Amino acid sequence: MTINQNIKPVTVERKENLFVGGCDLTQLAKQYGTPLYVIDEDTLRGICNDYKQAFKKYPYTKMMYASKALCTSAVAKILDSEGFGFDTVSIGEIYTVLNAGISLEKVLFNGNNKTERELDFAIKNGIGRISVDNFAEIDLISNVCAKYNKTIDVLLRITPGIECHTHEYIQTGQLDSKFGFDLSQIDDVITKITSAHQNIKIRGLHAHIGSQIFEPKCFHDEIDVLIQEISRIERKFGIKLDEINIGGGIGVKYTENDTPPSIDEIANVIIESLEKHVEKYNAKPPTLYIEPGRSIISTSGVTLYTVGSMKQVPNMTKYVTIDGGMADNPRPSMYQAEYIAELVNEHSNRPLEKVTIAGRFCESGDILINNIELPKLESGDILCVYNTGSYNYSMASNYNRVEKPAMVLVKDGKSDIIVYRETLEDIIAHDSIPDRLK
Numbered sequence: 205m206t207i208n209q210n211i212k213p214v215t216v217e218r219k220e221n222l223f224v225g226g227c228d229l230t231q232l233a234k235q236y237g238t239p240l241y242v243i244d245e246d247t248l249r250g251i252c253n254d255y256k257q258a259f260k261k262y263p264y265t266k267m268m269y270a271s272k273a274l275c276t277s278a279v280a281k282i283l284d285s286e287g288f289g290f291d292t293v294s295i296g297e298i299y300t301v302l303n304a305g306i307s308l309e310k311v312l313f314n315g316n317n318k319t320e321r322e323l324d325f326a327i328k329n330g331i332g333r334i335s336v337d338n339f340a341e342i343d344l345i346s347n348v349c350a351k352y353n354k355t356i357d358v359l360l361r362i363t364p365g366i367e368c369h370t371h372e373y374i375q376t377g378q379l380d381s382k383f384g385f386d387l388s389q390i391d392d393v394i395t396k397i398t399s400a401h402q403n404i405k406i407r408g409l410h411a412h413i414g415s416q417i418f419e420p421k422c423f424h425d426e427i428d429v430l431i432q433e434i435s436r437i438e439r440k441f442g443i444k445l446d447e448i449n450i451g452g453g454i455g456v457k458y459t460e461n462d463t464p465p466s467i468d469e470i471a472n473v474i475i476e477s478l479e480k481h482v483e484k485y486n487a488k489p490p491t492l493y494i495e496p497g498r499s500i501i502s503t504s505g506v507t508l509y510t511v512g513s514m515k516q517v518p519n520m521t522k523y524v525t526i527d528g529g530m531a532d533n534p535r536p537s538m539y540q541a542e543y544i545a546e547l548v549n550e551h552s553n554r555p556l557e558k559v560t561i562a563g564r565f566c567e568s569g570d571i572l573i574n575n576i577e578l579p580k581l582e583s584g585d586i587l588c589v590y591n592t593g594s595y596n597y598s599m600a601s602n603y604n605r606v607e608k609p610a611m612v613l614v615k616d617g618k619s620d621i622i623v624y625r626e627t628l629e630d631i632i633a634h635d636s637i638p639d640r641l642k
C-alpha cells in the first residue's frame with residue numbers, strides 16, 4: 205500500500221470528534237472558521253517518501269512536483285525539503301517557488317502559451333528547464349536568452365499518441381491535442397533549433413499522457429514511444445538526448461470505486477521499461493523526470509464545512525447545504541468528480557440518512573456530493589470532505605464574491621495558517637470607481 209491508495213489522510217483518528225494531524229477538527233473549525241482547507245503534513249511527507257522509496261532502484265530519477273495541483277509557499281517549502289523539483293506552468297507558480305527561497309535551477313517551465321513576459325522572468329531568474337511546446341516559442345526563448353546572454357536547456361514536449369485517464373486508454377498515431385508537437389513535426393523542430401538557435405540546448409523529450417491514471421501499462425507504452433523517438437533522433441541528427449520526462453497523472457482514491465495502483469507498481473513498470481531499452485540500445489540510462497501533482501497532495505487535504513440549511517423535496521431528494529461549494533471545489537460541477545464526507549462532531553445515536561450535499565453558490569449544478577449516507581445532519585454540524593488537497597484551492601474562485609477559505613497545516617496536534625482567509629477588503633481590493641461615477 206502507498207498513500208495514494210488511501211481516501212483519508214494517514215493521521216485520521218476518530219475519538220468523540222474526528223481528528224487529523226492530532227488536531228480536533230471541530231476546534232480547527234472554531235478557531236479558523238469554515239470552509240477551511242486542512243493539509244496533513246505527515247501524509248504529504250509520507251507520499252513523498254513512497255515515491256522516493258519506489259524509485260530508489262533507478263538512481264537517475266528526478267521528481268518534479270506538478271505545482272498546479274496546489275501551489276502555496278509553505279507547500280513549496282515542504283516539497284523542496286523532500287528533495288522535489290517543480291513543474292510549473294505560469295509566472296505566478298514560478299514566482300511562488302522563487303519567493304519561497306527555492307532555486308529555479310530545479311524548476312521546469314511548461315505550458316502551451318508561455319508569454320514573453322513569463323519567459324523573460326523565468327530565464328532571467330535562472331529557470332532550469334523549459335519544455336518547448338510549439339514553433340512560435342522557439343524564437344521567443346532564443347530572443348530572451350540573447351537578451352541575458354544565456355543558454356537554456358530545453359525538453360521538447362511531444363504528443364506520443366497515447367492518452368490515458370483512469371481505465372480509458374487511447375492509442376493512435378496522432379493525438380488531437382493542444383499540447384506539444386506531433387511526432388511528425390519533431391524533425392522540423394530540431395532542424396529549426398540546431399540550425400538557427402545556438403543558445404537553445406535540446407536535452408530530451410517530455411510528454412504527459414493524462415490524469416487520474418490507474419493503468420501502469422500506459423507508462424510502459426509512453427516510455428516505448430519516447431525512447432524510440434530519442435534513438436531515431438540520435439540516428440538521424442547525431443544528437444544525444446539523455447533526459448526523458450514522462451509527466452504525471454498517477455491516480456488517487458477519491459471514493460471506494462477508485463482503485464489506483466501503488467506507487468511501487470507504477471515505478472516498477474517505468475523502471476523495467478527503461479532498463480529494457482537501455483539494454484536493447486546499449487545506451488546510457490537516461491535521466492528520468494516524473495511530475496506527479498494530484499497523487500502528491502490530494503490525500504493530505506480535507507475541507508471542513510459548516511452545515512446550514514436543509515430542504516426536503518417531498519418524496520424526493522433531501523438537500524443539505526454547506527457554507528462552501530463550487531467556488532472552493534469546482535471539480536464536482538466541472539467534471540462530475542466524486543468525493544466522500546464524514547460528520548466531524550460526535551454523533552452517536554443519530555440515524556443514518558441519504559442526503560445530497562449542496563453548495564451555497566447560485567448555480568443548480570453546485571452539488572458537492574450526490575446521494576451520500578450520513579448520520580442525520582443538523583445545522584451547525586461540521587462536515588469533513590476527503591481528498592481535497594489537489595485541484596481545489598488551485599482552482600478556487602471568488603464566484604458570488606465569496607472570500608476564498610483559509611488553509612492550515614496540521615502536525616502532531618499543532619496547526620499553522622499557510623493561506624489566510626480572504627477578507628471583504630480583499631474582495632474589493634482591485635475594484636476602481638471612475639471619477640465620473642463618484
Ligand SMILES: *Cc1c(COP(=O)(O)O)cnc(C)c1O
Nearest residue numbers: 270412415452453495496497498
Ligand atoms: C497536469 C500535469 C501534470 C500533473 O498531473 P497530475 O494528474 O496532477 O499528476 C504533470 N505534468 C504535466 C505536463 C501536466 O500538465
